[in-house]
Structure formats: C-alpha cells, structure tokens
Amino acid sequence: MTYSETSAIQTTRKYFHICFGQCAMSSTMFWFVQY
Incomplete structure (x- = not known):
C-alpha cells in the first residue's frame, strides 16, 4: 500500500x-x- 492509498482509506473511514x-x-x- 502506498501512503496516498492509506490516507485515502483513513479519510474515507473517518x-x-x-x-x-x-x-x-x-x-x-x-x-x-x-414514543
């Protein structure tokens, strides 16, 4: 995994x-x- 992929995943997760x-x-x- 590259750094950009990791940061993109973290941003999406956030x-x-x-x-x-x-x-x-x-x-x-x-x-x-x-109710």
Whole structure:
C-alpha cells in the first residue's frame, strides 16, 4: 500500500464514521419522538 492509498482509506473511514454517527443519532431521536 502506498501512503496516498492509506490516507485515502483513513479519510474515507473517518467520514463514514461521522455520517454513520449522525444517522444513528437522528434515527435514535426519531424513535424517542415517536414514543
């Protein structure tokens, strides 16, 4: 693996965690609002 590939994977993983965290948070709030 080259350095650029490693950094690209880390960046993608970071953004994925951010998006996943926001989606999980919004869905959790949605369920709390429902009930």
